[in-house]
Amino acid sequence: MLKAELRKKYMQKRQALSxxxxxxxxxxxFMNFTAYFNPLPGQSVHIFIPIRKFREIDTQPFIDYCLSRGIRVFVPxxxxxxxxxxxxxxxxVFAVNHWGISEPVSDQDAGFSHFDYIITPLLYADNKGNRVGYGKGFYDSLFSSLSGESKKIGINYFNPDELIEDVWEYDIPLDYLVTPTEVLSFLSGGE
Known part of the structure; x- marks a missing residue:
């Protein structure tokens, strides 16, 4: 399916969840992520804050888990x-922006070129790690600025059942996808 079709389909599926x-x-x-990756004190996690009206996965447990264990947390x-x-x-201190996303009041960019884990929002990811987001390109830009050791991890309610047909040259695939039932690796050798 095309990204636009998948975006619409999976937004509707997400909104249908109670x-x-x-x-x-x-x-x-969250449980699958922590069991599989087991982040350690001193590591760094870049994680999104969910858009509640879009019923994105609740990342507050991830943030609380990391902060309580001495894992550095960065948000977009x-x-x-x-x-x-x-x-x-x-x-x-946080404030809600015009998209309804809670963001830190601070504008101080960490300027990092490496995060141990980048937990990425998405509407859908296929079984090759290609993802469908909201179409703004923010995460492709972030991914292209980071070192190769940063693990790009998508989290989603849904398993990858359909192929994305219109993958573009500048789309950067995920390394992993965490769903409620499994963790999939898209790295060569299936790490």
Whole structure:
């Protein structure tokens, strides 16, 4: 299917989830992530803050888990036409932007070229790691600026059942996909 068709289909599927279903599925994704990756103190995690109205996976358990274990947490913030990465702590002050996304008030870009884990929002990912987001290109831009050791991890409610037909030259695939039922590796050799 084409990205536009997949975007529409999976947005509808996500909106059809009840609040309770979304909560339980988010919890299962979180449990699969921590069991598989087991992030350690001193490592760094770049993670999105969900858009509630789009019923994105709840990442607050990920953030709480990391902060309570000495894992550095960075979140995206849109600054004009680019996305910066802001480090947060338990004391960070947040405000809701015009898209309804909670962001740190700080505009201080961490300027990192490496994160141990980049937990990425998406509407859909296929079984090759290609993803469908909201079409703004922020994460492709972030991915292209990072070192090759950064693990690009998509989290999604749904398994990759359909192929994305219109993958573009500048699309950067995920390394992993975490769903409520499994963790898939797209690295050569299936690490």
């Amino acid at each position: 609040i309770d279903e979304a909560f339980l599925l988010s919890e299962a994704v 913030k849109v600054d004009g036409t680019r996305m910066i990465s802001v480090e947060i702590t338990e004391e960070t």
